[in-house]
Amino acid sequence: MAPSLAASLERLGHRLQELDAALADPAVAADNKRYRELSREHAEVSSVCDLARRHTQRQLDRDTARQLLDDAGDDADMRAMAAQEIADAEAELAQLETELQTALLPRDPDDHRNAFVEIRAGTGGDESTLFAADLARMYLRHAERQGWRTEILSASESDLNGYKEVVIRVEGHGVYGQLKFESGGHRVQRVPVTETQGRIHTSACTVAVLPEPDEAEEVEINPADLRIDTFRASGAGGQHINKTDSAVRITHLPTGLVAECQDDRSQHRNKAKALAVLAARIRDQERIARQAKEAATRKSLVGTGDRSDRIRTYNFPQGRLTDHRINLTLYKLTTIMEGDLADVTAALLSAQAADQLAELEAATGV
Numbered sequence: 236m237a238p239s240l241a242a243s244l245e246r247l248g249h250r251l252q253e254l255d256a257a258l259a260d261p262a263v264a265a266d267n268k269r270y271r272e273l274s275r276e277h278a279e280v281s282s283v284c285d286l287a288r289r290h291t292q293r294q295l296d297r298d299t300a301r302q303l304l305d306d307a308g309d310d311a312d313m314r315a316m317a318a319q320e321i322a323d324a325e326a327e328l329a330q331l332e333t334e335l336q337t338a339l340l341p342r343d344p345d346d347h348r349n350a351f352v353e354i355r356a357g358t359g360g361d362e363s364t365l366f367a368a369d370l371a372r373m374y375l376r377h378a379e380r381q382g383w384r385t386e387i388l389s390a391s392e393s394d395l396n397g398y399k400e401v402v403i404r405v406e407g408h409g410v411y412g413q414l415k416f417e418s419g420g421h422r423v424q425r426v427p428v429t430e431t432q433g434r435i436h437t438s439a440c441t442v443a444v445l446p447e448p449d450e451a452e453e454v455e456i457n458p459a460d461l462r463i464d465t466f467r468a469s470g471a472g473g474q475h476i477n478k479t480d481s482a483v484r485i486t487h488l489p490t491g492l493v494a495e496c497q498d499d500r501s502q503h504r505n506k507a508k509a510l511a512v513l514a515a516r517i518r519d520q521e522r523i524a525r526q527a528k529e530a531a532t533r534k535s536l537v538g539t540g541d542r543s544d545r546i547r548t549y550n551f552p553q554g555r556l557t558d559h560r561i562n563l564t565l566y567k568l569t570t571i572m573e574g575d576l577a578d579v580t581a582a583l584l585s586a587q588a589a590d591q592l593a594e595l596e597a598a599t600g601v
């Protein structure tokens with residue numbers, strides 16, 4: 236194990252002791268926000284320390300097997316058993332070191348947050364709105380598989396029951412860290428339901444995944460910078476839906492950003508939800524501007540933040556999904572559209588980790 240990795244693990248061991256003591260402090264337990272933050276850090280540090288303990292144990296197993304090999308003499312069976320144990324231990328040690336290096340890579344501080352998933356129909360007319368609805372269904376099914384909670388905050392439906400635009404809030408552990416790779420342009424190739432000649436068409440949607448700010452960390456918005464409009468909600472919602480102006484649309488005048496919510500009967504609750512979405516959009520705009528300033532010439536794994544980037548193609552005739560950022564192709568489009576995004580997300584996370592490790596090695600001259 237590299238000395239720098241060993242030193243990092245030693246520091247984490249000390250940090251875990253500090254976290255154990257802090258979480259046992261009644262004063263910390265009484266502060267819900269502080270307790271949640273420390274509990275989250277404790278879970279992350281504990282996971283890495285568990286890997287470190289496994290690494291230490293396998294080192295002991297290997298050393299014991301080496302001693303057994305030295306003491307085996309002419310006993311062929313004993314020598315073979317010891318040699319196999321050494322080989323197994325060394326293989327697992329190499330794997331554990333890779334996992335430890337990956338676990339110690341810098342993390343996006345927003346990864347643990349809930350997220351807003353915004354889907355907008357693009358080129359392709361009615362077909363793009365139907366594809367937007369398919370993407371929304373895919374993400375809702377995926378969230379259900381993960382045990383996440385979802386709610387549709389706003390939706391603008393097309394004549395064919397597709398979506399011109401839909402905003403979904405997803406709540407759960409590590410939601411943004413799992414879904415952030417979905418931001419970008421999604422292209423579909425298939426025969427539209429409106430096509431009478433059986434020709435394959437290409438259309439597109441854009442997806443934006445925004446981390447939900449904590450209440451205490453929300454962007455400060457001057458009320459004077461807001462224009463708030465109320466209107467009657469449209470679409471599903473029962474008898475109440477057209478009786479009152481409960482839907483809310485908020486425009487942030489300095490940036491022109493707009494957020495609306497119409498899913499609740501309460502105008503007050505709709506306003507609060509729309510403000511949360513607006514704050515996330517402002518925060519995301521600031522983040523993109525900051526990243527562009529810091530790395531104007533460098534394109535990251537998950538794209539530049541330009542929503543027009545084409546990141547993925549869904550080819551229905553071939554049953555194929557291709558993620559262009561990492562040259563990943565999977566022939567399981569039907570199950571993916573049913574919400575099985577596990578292979579896609581795992582590949583993107585692995586590619587990001589490999590990219591970070593390569594940068595770290597280049598920077599340290601390893």
